[in-house]
Amino acid sequence: MTINEIQDEIISEFEFFDDWMDKYDYLIELGKNLPLIDEQYKDDDHLIKGCQSRVWLHADLANAHVDFTADSDAVITKGIIALLIRVLSGHTPEEIAHADLYFIDRIGLKEHLSPTRSNGLVSMVKQMKLYGLGLAAKKDA
């Protein structure tokens, strides 16, 4: 599936939720199930600092596709990370670098990606795209 097809799939999944509680129950579930990042990457080099919660992110390039693993100390942040990974992981660096992430807004979680929220997610999306750009450049070199 393309990045946009996955985004559309998530949007339709979230349409089932009537209220915020179901939505957050689901996010919390996703957060709890997120495969943890390999412990060796949970260091300061992989840390994306947020004032409120912390995020660790690692990227691997295999067969021209990027695999992301990540973790956070806050479970709602982790749930949103799980969605971002589902959307971006397994795609080429170019696709990641040029992705337009519209699903967060459409599923009503935009507030978590506001720069004032300071939970590390904005920087994480930036970092994911930078990995994409960096890996694309490396591949071309």
Add this chain to the structure above:
Amino acid sequence: MSTTAIAEALQIDQVRADFPLLSREMRGHPLVFLDSAASSQKPRVVLETIDHYYRYQHANVHRGVYTLSQEATEAYETARAKVRRFLNAAHNREIIFVRGATEGINLVSSSFGRKYLKEGDEVLITAMEHHSNIVPWQMACEQSGAVLKVVPVNERGELQMDDFEQLLSERTKIVAVVHVSNTLGTINPVEEIIARAHKLDIPVLVDGSQAAPHLQVDVQALDADFYVFSGHKVFGPTGIGVLYGKEKWLHALPPYQGGGEMIETVTFEKTTYNELPHKFEAGTPNMAGAIGLGAALDYVERLGQAAIGRHEDELLAYATGLLEAIEGLRIIGTAERKASVISFLVEGTHPYDVGTLLDKQGIAVRTGHHCTQPLMDRYGIPGTIRASFALYNDRSDIDRFVAGLERALRMLR
């Protein structure tokens, strides 16, 4: 029983009706606002005073010969007199209007530092200071070669007074201490701290940001050399605050900023400075802010600080009791004397998650390190959830908060 001995209890419904914002709905629920330690809401009288000022009284102050300017000056100087009365300062000229507590501290650290701090000197602060009472002193120390010393805090969140005594020495040039901790709620024994420092002729700056909305402050009884607070935490507007300084210190310190208002005569060779308090108020001041603050302080006085204190103590005890009954909940800051702030953590949950789920239920609390990172390090925690109360909160706010918290915890655990 005399009527003066026992102040009347707050008529809480009337008080709430004075604050228009409190009737807002948030995410389909009536708003429960428990973040007054960050900034308080404003009573109608403050809003009306500011509106009235701009409609009918506004002109630049202090220099106009025309009536309107004189009226604006009078309103501005009347606000100063209200602050003097609020703090029980000796003179109006000891009241400097600043942008907030942060600017007040920066003024003192900068002006005091330039004149009095040199290599090997020490500045003594405490482990529970807000960043605004740490960083300005670090900057003053960097510039002068002085050293920052820190009084530690015990597990309950109280200053270790034996260590304070030990750290005070002839090298100490100034002590800066928070009156009430914004994170822990601890009310510090500032009177004792000042008395001990004064034995060695060391001046003391008190950060009263959290004390002003909750306690009766008397700078003369405390014998504080400097006392700062922010208007927006005492139901006044943002962008206005107060630095109280003893006259002898304000005379001794060099000006902080240069500009209009603060001068007596200017030539390109030499400028002589204006009298107090204008020496420290360069530029056109925040007249509307000062006048709005005056209205806020009048409001507090009308309700009575004793009645406010009793109401908040009762809320604090009520909330503490309910929170302590929640399994795995740990209150950070259990000092014997506390003002209306409760910081806590719940085992197996992150403050960000709890705060987010409370917000979904229309309950506003603060999460994070509350601008006291060294204090969080002291406890080995990344942050807390903090509920803080003001005169307009009531038991129903606490009930909704606790019910919302229990619901959030059921989702998270």
